[in-house]
Structures are given as C-alpha cells and as structure tokens.
Amino acid sequence: MFPGIDAGAFAGPPAATAIFTTVLTEGPVSRVALARRLGLSSAAVTKAARPLIDLGYLHELAATERSGPGAGRPASPLAVRAEREFFLGVKITADEVIGVVCDLRAQVHASARRPLDDPDVDAVLTEVDRLADDLFDAFPGDRTRVRRLGLALSGDIDRGIGLVRYSPFLHWRDVPLGRLAAERTGLTVTVENDVKALTAAEHWFGEGVGAESFALVTVGTGIGCGLVVNGRLVSGSYGVAGEIGHLTVDATGPDCHCGGRGCIESIAGTDAIVAQARERTGRPDLTIDEAVTLARGGHEQVRAVFTRAGGAIGCGIAAVANLVGPTRIVVSGEGLAAYDLFDSHIRASFERQAFGAAARCPLFIRPLPFEEWARAAAAVSIQSLVVP
Amino acid sequence: MFPGIDAGAFAGPPAATAIFTTVLTEGPVSRVALARRLGLSSAAVTKAARPLIDLGYLHELAATERSGPGAGRPASPLAVRAEREFFLGVKITADEVIGVVCDLRAQVHASARRPLDDPDVDAVLTEVDRLADDLFDAFPGDRTRVRRLGLALSGDIDRGIGLVRYSPFLHWRDVPLGRLAAERTGLTVTVENDVKALTAAEHWFGEGVGAESFALVTVGTGIGCGLVVNGRLVSGSYGVAGEIGHLTVDATGPDCHCGGRGCIESIAGTDAIVAQARERTGRPDLTIDEAVTLARGGHEQVRAVFTRAGGAIGCGIAAVANLVGPTRIVVSGEGLAAYDLFDSHIRASFERQAFGAAARCPLFIRPLPFEEWARAAAAVSIQSLVVP
DNA sequence: ATCAATACTTGAAGAAGTTAAATATTCGCC
DNA sequence: GGCGAATATTTAACTTCTTCAAGTATTGAT
Numbered sequence: 001m002f003p004g005i006d007a008g009a010f011a012g013p014p015a016a017t018a019i020f021t022t023v024l025t026e027g028p029v030s031r032v033a034l035a036r037r038l039g040l041s042s043a044a045v046t047k048a049a050r051p052l053i054d055l056g057y058l059h060e061l062a063a064t065e066r067s068g069p070g071a072g073r074p075a076s077p078l079a080v081r082a083e084r085e086f087f088l089g090v091k092i093t094a095d096e097v098i099g100v101v102c103d104l105r106a107q108v109h110a111s112a113r114r115p116l117d118d119p120d121v122d123a124v125l126t127e128v129d130r131l132a133d134d135l136f137d138a139f140p141g142d143r144t145r146v147r148r149l150g151l152a153l154s155g156d157i158d159r160g161i162g163l164v165r166y167s168p169f170l171h172w173r174d175v176p177l178g179r180l181a182a183e184r185t186g187l188t189v190t191v192e193n194d195v196k197a198l199t200a201a202e203h204w205f206g207e208g209v210g211a212e213s214f215a216l217v218t219v220g221t222g223i224g225c226g227l228v229v230n231g232r233l234v235s236g237s238y239g240v241a242g243e244i245g246h247l248t249v250d251a252t253g254p255d256c257h258c259g260g261r262g263c264i265e266s267i268a269g270t271d272a273i274v275a276q277a278r279e280r281t282g283r284p285d286l287t288i289d290e291a292v293t294l295a296r297g298g299h300e301q302v303r304a305v306f307t308r309a310g311g312a313i314g315c316g317i318a319a320v321a322n323l324v325g326p327t328r329i330v331v332s333g334e335g336l337a338a339y340d341l342f343d344s345h346i347r348a349s350f351e352r353q354a355f356g357a358a359a360r361c362p363l364f365i366r367p368l369p370f371e372e373w374a375r376a377a378a379a380v381s382i383q384s385l386v387v388p
Numbered sequence: 389m390f391p392g393i394d395a396g397a398f399a400g401p402p403a404a405t406a407i408f409t410t411v412l413t414e415g416p417v418s419r420v421a422l423a424r425r426l427g428l429s430s431a432a433v434t435k436a437a438r439p440l441i442d443l444g445y446l447h448e449l450a451a452t453e454r455s456g457p458g459a460g461r462p463a464s465p466l467a468v469r470a471e472r473e474f475f476l477g478v479k480i481t482a483d484e485v486i487g488v489v490c491d492l493r494a495q496v497h498a499s500a501r502r503p504l505d506d507p508d509v510d511a512v513l514t515e516v517d518r519l520a521d522d523l524f525d526a527f528p529g530d531r532t533r534v535r536r537l538g539l540a541l542s543g544d545i546d547r548g549i550g551l552v553r554y555s556p557f558l559h560w561r562d563v564p565l566g567r568l569a570a571e572r573t574g575l576t577v578t579v580e581n582d583v584k585a586l587t588a589a590e591h592w593f594g595e596g597v598g599a600e601s602f603a604l605v606t607v608g609t610g611i612g613c614g615l616v617v618n619g620r621l622v623s624g625s626y627g628v629a630g631e632i633g634h635l636t637v638d639a640t641g642p643d644c645h646c647g648g649r650g651c652i653e654s655i656a657g658t659d660a661i662v663a664q665a666r667e668r669t670g671r672p673d674l675t676i677d678e679a680v681t682l683a684r685g686g687h688e689q690v691r692a693v694f695t696r697a698g699g700a701i702g703c704g705i706a707a708v709a710n711l712v713g714p715t716r717i718v719v720s721g722e723g724l725a726a727y728d729l730f731d732s733h734i735r736a737s738f739e740r741q742a743f744g745a746a747a748r749c750p751l752f753i754r755p756l757p758f759e760e761w762a763r764a765a766a767a768v769s770i771q772s773l774v775v776p
Numbered sequence: 777a778t779c780a781a782t783a784c785t786t787g788a789a790g791a792a793g794t795t796a797a798a799t800a801t802t803c804g805c806c
Numbered sequence: 807g808g809c810g811a812a813t814a815t816t817t818a819a820c821t822t823c824t825t826c827a828a829g830t831a832t833t834g835a836t
Contacts (some may be wrong), residue, residue, distance in 0.1 A: 015791055044793055046816060063801090063814095072813025073801035106735075146567075156744075213625060227712065230620045237601060240746035243710035250640020251650065260641065315616075315636075322631035323711060324615065325624020351824055356544075358628035388622020401823060428827050434785060436823085449830090461781025461832040743804055 002109055015040055015048040020057065021210030021386055023078050024105065027202045028061050030075030049078060056084045081156040085385070086146040086368075088135055088187065089378025090128055091194060091370075094119065094169040098369060099131045101139045101146065102378035105301040110138035112376060119172070121168040129184045149187040151177060152197040152373060154222075156239035160382075162191040165239055190384040194373055198332075199226025200233055201372075201379035207330045207364045215326040217317055218242070218368070219335035221270045221343075225316075229324055237332055240322055245269070248313040250308075262379040264316045268309035270335050276305045306341040313342065313348025321350070321358045332368040339367050391576045403428055403436040408445065411466050412493065413592045416449050416540055418463030437466060438500035440719055444472045445492075468492055470710075473773070474534040476523055476575065477766025478516055479582060480541040481757075482507065482557040487519045488759060489527045489534065490766035493573070494593040507558040509568070517572045519538035537575040538769030539565060540585040540761060543612075547768075553627055560642040566634035578772040582761055583630060587614025588621055589767035591761075595718045595752045603714040605632070605705055606756070613704075617712055635656070637703040638696075652704045658723050664693045678725040694729040701730065702737025709738070709746045715751055722755040729753050749754035 013368040020039050023029055031049065035042040052058040059081050064072035090099040095117070101110040112134040114127050128151070134141050155167035160176015162168075162380035183187040191199070199216045202208040208216070208228060216226045225236040225242035236239050238306040246258045252263025254272065266272050270288055277291035278284055286294075294302040316327055336342060343365050351359045406426050411417055419437065422431040447469050451462035467556070470491040478487040483505070489498040502515050516539070524531055540588040543555035550566015552558075570577040580588070587604040596602040596616060604614040607746035613630035615672040617621040622629050634646045641650025642660065654660050660677055665679035666672055670690040684688040705717055723732060731753050739747045 015792075021479075030814070039795055043795080043817080047792080071801095071803045071811060073799095073815075075814060185674050214621075225711065229617045229622055231710075232618045234601075234617055234712055236746075237715040238713060240710060241713040243743045243746075246710070246743070247707060248636055248639070249634070254735040254836070294563055309702075319635060320711065322628060322634070323613065323620055323708065325626060325629040327625040331517065353634075355628050355631045355634070357626040358624075358631075360626055403823075418783070431786080432824055459780060459832095459834045461784070463783060463829095561833080694804065 010049065013041045013048055015044055016052060017387060019045060020050055020052055023058060024080050025209050028077035028079040030077045032075065034078070034316045044269065050329070056081055067309060083141065084109060086139070086141060087378040087381040088146060088149040089374045089376065089381060090131060090134055090149065090151050091373035092124060092151060096189035097127050097131050098371060098377055099135050100374040100375045104382060105203065106375060106379050106382060108371070108375055109141060110135055112138055121175050123174060124170070125180055125184050128181060132185050141322065147188060148381040148385060149181065149185055149189045150377035150379070151181060151189060151191045152194040152377035152380065154194045157191055157193045159190065159192045162189060188306060191379045192377070192380045195224040195226045196233060197376040197380045198373065199228060200383060202330055202377035203228050204383065205379055207328060211327040213324065214328045214330070215320050215324065216319070216330045216332065217313070219268060219313060219331065220333040221342040223269060223316060225320060226251045226327070227324060244316045244320060247316055247319055264312045273305055273309055275278050277302050288386050292341065307345050310342040310345025311349040314346045315353050316375065317346065317350045318353030319365070320360055321361050322355045325358060326361060329363050331363060332364045334368060336365065336367040339365055361385065400439065401436055403432055404440060405775060407433060407436055408440055412416040412468050412774065413597050416465035416467040420463045422466070426677055428466050445467055458638065461658060470495060471529065472533070474527070474529060475766040475769040476520055476534060476537040477762045477764065477769060478519060478537065478539050479761035479765055480512060480516070480539060485515050485519050486762045487523050487615070488762040488766055489523050490763060492511070492770060494589065494762045494763060494767050496759070496763055497529060497755060497773045498523055499583045499762070509560060509563050513568055513572050516569060520573050528676045534772060535570065535576060537573055538765035538767070539569060539577060539579045540765035540768065542582045545579055547578065547580045550577060552579065571754040580768045582614040582764070583614045584621060584769045586761065587616060588771060589764035590718055591616050592771065593767055595713045595716060599715040600714065602716040603708050603712070604720065606710065606721035607656060607700070607701060607719065608721040609658045611657060611704060613708060615712060615714070616741060632704045632708060635704055635707055637700045652700045655700040661693055661697055665690050680729065683729050694726070695733050698730040698733025699737040702734045703726065703741050705734065705738045705751070706741030708744045709749050713746060717751050718752060719753045721760060722756060724753065724755040727753055751773065
C-alpha cells in the first residue's frame with residue numbers, strides 16, 4: 001500500500017497501481033471509465049481505490065457536465081491529490097546543479113540552482129545537499145511531505161541500484177550515487193540517466209501520455225534519444241541505448257570527433273553549428289546566440305547552417321521512426337531554443353526519409369527550458385513511488 | 389486452461405502460462421527452479437503445473453544428476469511433451485508457398501513446397517490449402533493433433549485480427565487472410581509478418597532464448613530487422629518497424645530505388661551485390677551464385693563487393709545496437725548463404741561503429757535455410773496457443 | 777540408522793478479483 | 807411532483823489464485 005509515514009514505495013494490489021497511474025497520467029476519470037480502460041470490473045475499481053482515497057492520494061471531484069445521453073447518475077471522477085506528497089528533482093551538469101520541488105502531478109513549486117566547480121563525488125554531494133536545503137527554504141508548502149529525491153545526469157546509470165557506472169563529464173566510474181545521496185540528505189533517492197528521465201517524464205506528464213510507444217529526441221551539445229516501447233522505457237544492455245548522434249546522414253559532412261564523418265552531431269550539435277557559422281561568417285568568436293540572431297535576421301549563409309542541421313535531425317528522427325515505429329515523437333533540448341529556424345526543415349527531412357505511413361507520425365518540436373531536466377528527475381522520483 | 393479438444397487457446401492462470409512458456413523455451417526445469425525463476429512459491433508451481441501434466445502438455449523427467457551440494461531429494465524436472473500437439477507453418481513468397489509441420493518445441497517433422505504463379509488471393513488460398521494437404525500426407529504422426537496453422541509473409545500485417553493490410557509483392561490490400569485461411573483449412577490460423585515471425589521464433593526457440601531484448605537482422609533481397617525489447621516483440625505504429633534497409637551508410641554509394649543514396653540495401657541487398665559484381669566483371673549475366681564462386685576463388689574485384697556489403701551490414705547492425713541496445717543480435721537470411729564472405733567484415737564494421745560497450749554485444753551470423761521461414765510461421769502459431 | 781539437505785505436496789488462510797443485486801442520482805416526461 | 811430509463815457506484819457472496827506453514831519424499835554423508 002502507499003506509505004503512510006515511512007518512505008516505502010507502493011506495494012498494493014496491481015489494480016491499485018494501475019488505477020493510480022492512470023489517474024495520475026491521464027487526469028480525472030470516473031471509476032466506470034477506469035474499469036473499462038483497465039479491463040477490470042467497476043467493483044474492483046471501487047475497492048482498490050478506497051485505500052488510495054483514505055491515504056489521501058486520490059480524491060473525488062464534484063460531478064462534471066455529462067457527455068453521454070444525458071440521463072443517469074453523474075460520475076464522480078477520481079483525481080490525484082497533487083499536494084499529498086512532494087519530490088525534489090535535481091539535474092547535475094558539469095558546472096551546475098539545478099533543482100526543483102514538484103508535487104505528485106509534477107508541477108513545479110520551487111526551484112534553485114548552484115554552481116559546481118569540482119567534479120569530485122564528495123563536492124557534488126555537498127552541493128546537492130545544499131541545493132536540497134535551498135529548495136526546502138524556497139518551498140512554500142509542508143516540508144514533511146517531501147521525502148524523495150530524483151537525480152538525473154548524463155552517462156551510464158543503473159537506476160535499479162542507483163549506481164553511476166560511468167559519467168564522462170564528471171569522470172566518475174562506479175559511484176553508488178543513490179546510496180551516498182540518501183545518506184547525505186536522508187531522502188529516498190532515485191538516480192537515472194538524464195535523457196531517460198526526460199523520456200519517462202514526457203511519457204507520464206507530457207506529450208507521451210497514453211502512447212504505447214514514443215520517442216524523445218534531444219538536441220543540444222549532443223544529440224540523444226529516449227524510447228518507450230510497449231509502454232516501457234527502453235534501457236539498453238551494455239549501458240547503451242538511444243545513441244543516434246553518430247548516425248551518418250551526410251557523407252560529405254564534416255569530420256566528427258567520433259572518427260566518422262557527417263554524423264548528426266557533427267552537423268546539428270550546438271558546437272558544430274557554432275563552428276560552421278564561424279567558418280561561414282569568417283568571425284572566429286561568433287557565439288551561438290549571435291548565430292541565431294544572424295540567421296533570424298536573414299543572413300543566408302548562417303541560415304543555411306540551421307537548415308542543414310534541421311535536415312540532419314530529421315534524418316535521425318526518421319531512422320528512429322523506421323526502426324521502432326513510435327506513435328509520437330517529441331523533439332526537444334536546449335539546442336532548439338531557436339526552433340523557429342529548425343522546425344520546418346526537421347519536418348520536411350523527416351517526411352522525406354520516413355518509410356511509408358511512418359511519415360504520419362506526429363512530431364512535437366519545441367525548446368526545452370533547462371529547469372525541465374530537473375523536473376524530469378522529480379518525475380522519475382514520482383514514478384519510483386508508484387511503480388517501484 | 390489448455391484446450392482438451394477444441395481449438396481454443398490457453399486461458400489458464402498467469403502462473404500456468406509463465407510456467408509453460410519457461411519450460412518450453414528454456415528446457416526442462418525443476419519446480420523449485422521455476423518458482424525461483426518466476427518469483428512464485430514452489431506450492432504455486434506444483435498446483436499450476438498439475439493440470440498441464442494432466443492434459444499431457446508437460447511431463448516429469450527422471451531425476452537428473454545433481455548440481456548442488458549433493459544431498460537432498462533430487463529434482464524431477466518438468467519438460468514439454470513435444471508431440472502433444474503439432475502445428476503447420478507456411479511462408480508465402482511471391483512465387484512459392486513453403487510449409488512445415490512442427491511439434492510443440494518447433495522441431496520440424498515434415499515439409500513441402502508448392503509453386504505459386506498467381507498472386508490472386510483465391511489462388512494463394514487454394515495453394516495454401518493444397519500445401520496443407522501435402523503436409524498432412526507427409527506427416528508421419530497423428531493428424532488429429534494438428535489444429536493450428538501459422539502464415540508468414542512480408543508486408544504490413546495486423547497479427548491480432550489476421551489482416552494483411554498491405555503486401556507489396558502480392559499486391560494485396562486489406563485481405564482478411566486469417567479468416568479466409570481458417571475457412572478454407574478448418575484450422576485456427578495466425579498471420580504474422582515474416583521478419584517478425586522469424587524474430588519471435590528466434591526469441592522462443594533460437595539464439596534469442598532468455599534474452600530480455602534482442603535483434604534479428606535479415607539479409608536477402610531486402611534488409612530487414614526484427615526487435616524484441618523488454619521481452620516483447622516490437623510491432624511499430626503505422627505499420628512500420630525494423631526498416632533499416634534504407635539507412636545511409638556510404639554517401640559515395642550507388643543510387644537506391646528509395647530515392648536515397650548509399651542505403652544498406654543498395655550495397656548489401658542481393659540484387660545490389662549482383663549488379664556490382666556484373667559491373668566489376670563486365671559480365672552482364674552473372675548470377676549471385678557465380679559471384680560467390682568468383683569471390684571464394686579469390687577474384688579481388690568481386691571479393692571487394694562482398695567486403696563492402698559486409699561493411700554496410702555491420703553499420704546497420706551498429707545503428708540498431710546503438711539505438712535500442714539489444715543483449716544479442718542474430719544476423720541471418722538467404723543473403724548469408726555465402727556468410728564466409730561476410731562474417732569478418734560484418735563484425736569488424738559493427739565493432740568500429742558500435743558505441744562503447746555495445747561493441748561487446750554478441751553477434752550470431754549464419755545463413756538461413758529457406759524452410760526456416762516456414763518454421764518461424766509455425767513458431768508463431770505455437771505462441772498463439774500459449775499466449776493468446 | 778540417523779541427520780542434514782533439498783524437492784515436492786498438502787491444506788488452511790488470505791488477497792484480489794468477479795458477478796449479481798442493491799443503491800444513488802440524474803434526466804425526460806407525464 | 808412522481809415515475810421510469812439510464813448511468814454510476816457500492817455491497818455482498820463467491821471464485822480463483824497464491825502464499826504460508828507444516829508435512830512427506832528422497833538422497834548423501836556420517
């Protein structure tokens with residue numbers, strides 16, 4: 001059952017988990033609708049929902065306007081009591097820790113960030129702990145309701161045991177971050193790869209809701225991809241999954257640090273875009289923001305860099321669509337802050353490369369506020385409460 | 389419960405399905421081992437297994453040699469009674485129908501084939517029906533134990549309702565093949581895409597056994613891919629999945645009929661290999677067999693064609709490994725009849741392109757007897773009995 | 777022969793779900 | 807206002823599946 005006071009995770013009957021997950025991700029639903037949706041009898045829903053209501057995780061909404069024929073008792077939809085519990089989410093980057101406090105529905109209630117100048121494990125833990133304090137201070141609600149912390153960082157991570165197998169940018173190997181952070185903060189900690197966290201968050205609280213399979217492509221310094229197939233996140237053996245950054249898309253493209261040529265990342269990664277823009281403008285100190293401004297201002301040479309990048313991203317997305325056939329695709333990341341320069345090119349390239357009906361797969365292209373990574377970490381923590 | 393006489397599918401308790409599936413795919417296991425493996429109590433295994441034994445689907449093996457400390461009652465492993473039930477499997481190609489009779493463990497007991505000269509639905513059904521008769525004639529066992537038929541063909545297929553949405557080589561659209569074949573043959577029919585069927589067969593009865601995720605890459609006229617992720621076959625929305633044939637791997641490569649350039653298929657597809665070999669030998673009527681003979685004989689120009697093809701295949705496999713991270717990969721297909729010419733090049737290219745530890749993913753490269761496609765169809769039929 | 781170890785079986789008890797019937801609430805209509 | 811049809815939810819009796827705890831079975835070692 002859901003925890004009363006302790007930090008234990010949900011361990012009730014399968015029906016209760018399914019009910020709570022559905023209400024959480026798909027919004028208020030009546031018991032009868034839940035029964036239909038989950039293949040249960042309405043009696044089973046009534047019974048399984050009661051303890052969730054008693055514990056304060058669900059509550060009944062006032063009857064809403066009818067949709068059907070008009071007659072009959074109106075439904076009393078079940079809704080999640082978002083403020084029943086709160087979650088910290090922290091994204092760890094090479095030079096910063098960014099944190100948020102979210103409620104059960106992954107709405108942000110407070111946020112904070114701290115610089116990081118030492119990638120040493122202990123130093124990072126200290127900053128995470130301080131950040132948690134900052135978040136508690138900034139959080140207007142009941143602090144005793146915050147009992148979980150989600151951490152997200154890039155690298156090879158074993159979420160099950162909270163182990164960072166390898167983090168290239170922090171130079172960590174086999175760091176039991178989950179245990180260490182739990183000791184430091186006294187919270188129940190979940191650790192997940194950042195792209196997977198974002199994918200999971202999008203699956204439960206974003207555009208991926210209700211999709212049996214979907215893909216998230218992140219565009220920034222690197223190009224990454226998270227996948228949900230058959231309703232479950234794809235983890236990948238050997239610590240590898242979602243690596244699309246080094247697919248070849250243009251053999252006439254630039255050399256890539258991976259040893260290949262014309263990889264997506266070497267064309268559409270932020271660094272690659274800056275490098276190309278510098279080359280074409282002859283300004284060796286051009287920044288990405290200046291490049292964006294020039295492109296928006298109509299500078300054809302720089303514009304072409306973004307066009308080409310969009311084309312490369314579209315190719316990568318098409319590869320994903322052709323291989324796993326997701327129902328929907330989200331394209332996001334810091335690199336899309338200037339998504340007005342990308343959008344149509346990504347779509348055109350995708351539609352050209354996608355196989356048959358896969359071209360009909362809807363694309364959601366939008367920039368990603370950096371805080372969103374931290375929210376994703378909190379979302380993973382929410383998941384770990386509901387589905388241990 | 390398992391059917392006694394009727395053609396109904398398994399509908400017993402979840403534990404019984406899990407037990408039967410495990411014994412079927414992983415071989416004889418003791419009840420205690422099953423309990424540990426499936427997270428059940430040994431009492432539950434005893435109880436769930438009894439009806440399966442009574443119905444003749446499972447039986448007890450004589451106690452085997454011990455593995456543990458030596459003391460204690462020896463286990464009585466449960467094994468599948470393979471001859472309890474038999475299955476027809478038929479692969480439909482553009483010019484032939486190929487069929488086999490398999491037992492529950494997917495061992496072939498008889499096989500037959502018939503030419504096909506008319507892609508008309510009715511003509512194909514007639515040939516399938518005749519082939520079934522041929523198979524019944526060739527089958528040495530008890531015919532009344534054959535009650536299911538699996539069909540496999542390339543194209544967009546809805547396995548759930550036995551519908552062929554689109555078959556390019558037969559020019560079919562929305563043909564309810566499952567229903568039609570059931571009416572014709574009187575058998576319970578399952579229809580599946582051929583590559584997915586092969587993937588499912590490999591997952592249950594081949595190199596994929598026990599793998600949480602694995603991939604099968606077929607090499608022939610086309611280059612295809614089937615995926616199992618989180619223990620389940622990937623179906624793909626929009627009728628698309630596993631399309632890796634048109635990934636670009638060599639921008640200097642030949643034009644492809646898909647409109648792109650340097651696609652895997654345009655380099656490593658059987659037709660592409662023949663075309664390249666003809667060009668390099670100046671013999672416009674060279675066949676694939678002759679090309680293989682030349683390459684084996686040391687003809688450098690032709691050899692290079694296979695080397696290049698192997699490189700392209702390796703790239704495609706690496707793309708799959710980097711994106712979904714399977715635990716194992718099988719590379720197979722008619723196109724690998726000359727796999728001695730490919731093997732090392734595929735491996736080298738894969739290891740070069742695979743990301744980090746993904747390069748450690750074991751590759752099983754081997755040719756595919758054509759009959760294997762029919763066996764895969766039977767395997768899908770077996771699955772449909774056990775997991776409806 | 778006896779003991780420890782391991783495998784399997786049994787029976788009582790419990791959890792989780794089902795069906796069928798009762799209850800609750802509304803709308804439309806008289 | 808009262809009544810019936812429609813829909814939602816609850817209740818109670820029952821079924822099914824599973825576990826737990828205790829027993830039986832079979833072996834090797836002493």
